[in-house]
Amino acid sequence: MQHPVDPSTYDYSDPFGSMAGRSYAHTGSDYIVAYGEVYSVADAIVYHTGWNDGNGNYICCYLPGHDWDGVEGGAYIAYLHLSSINVNEGDSVKQGQKIGVSGNTGSNSRGPHLHVTLSNSDLAYLGLGAKVDPFAYIQARLGFPVPPKPVEPPKPTPVPPTPAGPPTPVKLTPAQQRQAIAKQRQYLKDARTNLANERRLGSRKDERKMAKYREQIARAQTRIKNIRRNGY
Ligand SMILES: [Zn+2]
Numbered sequence: 001m002q003h004p005v006d007p008s009t010y011d012y013s014d015p016f017g018s019m020a021g022r023s024y025a026h027t028g029s030d031y032i033v034a035y036g037e038v039y040s041v042a043d044a045i046v047y048h049t050g051w052n053d054g055n056g057n058y059i060c061c062y063l064p065g066h067d068w069d070g071v072e073g074g075a076y077i078a079y080l081h082l083s084s085i086n087v088n089e090g091d092s093v094k095q096g097q098k099i100g101v102s103g104n105t106g107s108n109s110r111g112p113h114l115h116v117t118l119s120n121s122d123l124a125y126l127g128l129g130a131k132v133d134p135f136a137y138i139q140a141r142l143g144f145p146v147p148p149k150p151v152e153p154p155k156p157t158p159v160p161p162t163p164a165g166p167p168t169p170v171k172l173t174p175a176q177q178r179q180a181i182a183k184q185r186q187y188l189k190d191a192r193t194n195l196a197n198e199r200r201l202g203s204r205k206d207e208r209k210m211a212k213y214r215e216q217i218a219r220a221q222t223r224i225k226n227i228r229r230n231g232y
Contacts, residue, residue: 003031003041005033006033014026015133016028016134028117028127028131029135031113033102037100038098040095043063044095046059055080055081055105056080057083057084058079058081060125061078063077075118076122078119078125079116080114082102083101083104086098086099118132170232171231172231180227181224184223184224188220
């Protein structure tokens with residue numbers, strides 16, 4: 001299998017299933033190629049050629065041996081918007097054989113390009129039947145399990161907003177420092193007294209209360225140390 005035109009012209013911006021600018025999902029793959037030779041993607045039988053208002057000049061080919069998982073009944077490929085058709089209905093064509101020239105025919109075309117539809121229906125040229133992504137289908141058969149995507153510049157890592165830290169404490173005056181230290185000393189004294197009283201209860205002492213008093217002692221000691229060192 002091969003792409004019908006140079007695969008580098010594939011239009012990644014409007015893939016199979018895309019709604020871009022239309023009221024229905026894109027029925028196939030587009031290649032942005034202006035008036036370029038179109039080649040049969042595989043050995044095929046030209047099933048139908050013709051014209052309709054939306055799709056312009058089209059070729060619909062049957063691809064023998066191209067049933068695929070979940071889509072039975074053979075594969076049909078339609079090439080739309082052609083400026084010329086170089087095959088006749090009933091022709092057997094070889095993979096890579098020129099079958100037409102891309103163009104801008106039909107009211108669904110908004111600029112020269114090649115559209116291909118791959119379907120299990122012989123009405124593939126009308127976008128009917130169970131369809132698959134032609135570009136991905138061909139890529140898979142060329143040994144690319146995932147269609148290559150154009151290289152995008154790496155997205156910048158979003159920087160989370162810095163959370164507002166605690167406001168910088170205002171330095172206490174020496175008098176306020178003495179007062180604050182005195183208060184912490186009182187807390188310290190009370191916690192130590194409570195701890196000693198609890199310990200005297202012997203086997204009836206409450207370990208949770210004792211842990212709480214120890215925590216109060218440690219907190220008061222830290223406060224006193226900080227006030228002395230930092231002034232707050
Ligand atoms: Zn298209």
